[in-house]
Amino acid sequence: MNLDFSQIIPYIPFMLEGIWATLKFVFFAIILGAILGTLLALFKIGSIKPLRWFAGAYTSIFRGTPLILQLMIIYYSTPQLTGYDISAFLSAILAFGLNSSAYISEIIRAGIQAVDKGQMEAAQALGVPYRSMMKDIILPQALKNILPALMNEFITLTKESAIVSTIGYLDLMRRAQVVGSDLFRNFEPLLFVGLIYWCMVMGLTMIGRVFERRLKQSD
Amino acid sequence: MIDVKNLYKKFGTNEVLSDISTAVTKGEVVSIIGPSGSGKSTFLRCLNLLETPTSGTIEINGKSLTASKNNIHKIRQQIGMVFQHFHLFPHLTVLENLTYAPMKAKGVKKAVAETKARILLERVGLSEKEEAYPNSLSGGQKQRVAIARALAMEPELMLFDEPTSALDPEMVKEVLDVMKDLAKSGMTMVVVTHEMGFAREVADRVLFLDHGVLVEEGQPAEFFSNPKTERAKDFLDKVL
Numbered sequence: 345m346n347l348d349f350s351q352i353i354p355y356i357p358f359m360l361e362g363i364w365a366t367l368k369f370v371f372f373a374i375i376l377g378a379i380l381g382t383l384l385a386l387f388k389i390g391s392i393k394p395l396r397w398f399a400g401a402y403t404s405i406f407r408g409t410p411l412i413l414q415l416m417i418i419y420y421s422t423p424q425l426t427g428y429d430i431s432a433f434l435s436a437i438l439a440f441g442l443n444s445s446a447y448i449s450e451i452i453r454a455g456i457q458a459v460d461k462g463q464m465e466a467a468q469a470l471g472v473p474y475r476s477m478m479k480d481i482i483l484p485q486a487l488k489n490i491l492p493a494l495m496n497e498f499i500t501l502t503k504e505s506a507i508v509s510t511i512g513y514l515d516l517m518r519r520a521q522v523v524g525s526d527l528f529r530n531f532e533p534l535l536f537v538g539l540i541y542w543c544m545v546m547g548l549t550m551i552g553r554v555f556e557r558r559l560k561q562s563d
Numbered sequence: 564m565i566d567v568k569n570l571y572k573k574f575g576t577n578e579v580l581s582d583i584s585t586a587v588t589k590g591e592v593v594s595i596i597g598p599s600g601s602g603k604s605t606f607l608r609c610l611n612l613l614e615t616p617t618s619g620t621i622e623i624n625g626k627s628l629t630a631s632k633n634n635i636h637k638i639r640q641q642i643g644m645v646f647q648h649f650h651l652f653p654h655l656t657v658l659e660n661l662t663y664a665p666m667k668a669k670g671v672k673k674a675v676a677e678t679k680a681r682i683l684l685e686r687v688g689l690s691e692k693e694e695a696y697p698n699s700l701s702g703g704q705k706q707r708v709a710i711a712r713a714l715a716m717e718p719e720l721m722l723f724d725e726p727t728s729a730l731d732p733e734m735v736k737e738v739l740d741v742m743k744d745l746a747k748s749g750m751t752m753v754v755v756t757h758e759m760g761f762a763r764e765v766a767d768r769v770l771f772l773d774h775g776v777l778v779e780e781g782q783p784a785e786f787f788s789n790p791k792t793e794r795a796k797d798f799l800d801k802v803l
Contacts (some may be wrong), residue, residue, distance in 0.1 A: 463650060465646070467653070468664075469611055469643075469713075470712070470713070471636045471638075471639035471716065472667050481663075561696075
């Protein structure tokens, strides 16, 4: 066994900065994914045909092609097509947010459809407008049912974020590779960031549990 | 108050309601009875457009329900509905269940809505439950909250869709008592029910539906003691 963790000590601050780099774009990607996913889900259950068709096609494309391909297309073809020199950071937010919204929309759609149909009828019978009904009555109940699935999606997104290392964004993963090639030792830095990824996912899991508990208040 | 003319409802090729015409005047309590699958609930649900009629017209206070120019939300606000399975909002407290629709749909101020809600909860005998969540209530309590929730919108008309069918027998009375009280106060009510006692005692008029056809209607005393049609006679023999 040739293991020597002391060698990565000087690189630890450099790698720890990767936490912030990763969290920064994952955070925005989750927000983008959640907002877009909710909208797409509402399109899917709505009665407007073109929107339904759009949401279906969107999901089909973003679920049907590899995430790394979407990331590369956004990063490399945006300058080619528009002349705008898109940053790796923005590409990452877009690719992960757009991709995640396809999955999230399916989760939310299923969640909405699992809410007792009587809830919608009761709100309609009271003359509550569609928007308020969705926002105050249906979505909160759907959210409670889908929270585990949603947390799962966020966890996946956090881990898969490592893919941005392929476009040169200095996230955790990329930093481990940089340190690895500097030292000619890969195992230690990889193990180190692996531990960090695990801690981040544990953190997310814990946040999810807190939310779940709060939503269970009415049971 | 309600004017129904030549109402038809089809689900696919299945005709659930066939040429129903009737009228309900203000303050009248009408019971709709009939065997399962006779279209009673569908008829009731047409009255606030939870089901869209295939053809025919429904007017509430002279306003057509089916004409698209009329705002269906506004009309529904005048029609309270009580469901067999309550459909209380489980993530809101009892008080919030009562105040939500007045605040969201009619723009009533929170304090005003809460005062009104407390009066209604007292009326249905559930004052001490205002902070409870629906899941902690018994069936009879849930249904009383549901009635209060509908009343919080100050409707001119109340529709009841088998309000006691999902209740344990010992809870039926508490709900019926609230409904009787409501009838006495002059509320216009249309009640789909299997409670023949209620229909006989409280209703001003009984409609008997079978296979989507309005077979017979009349005063309860007359209808129950001396039904005119063979089918109504048959039905009453079985249930009484």
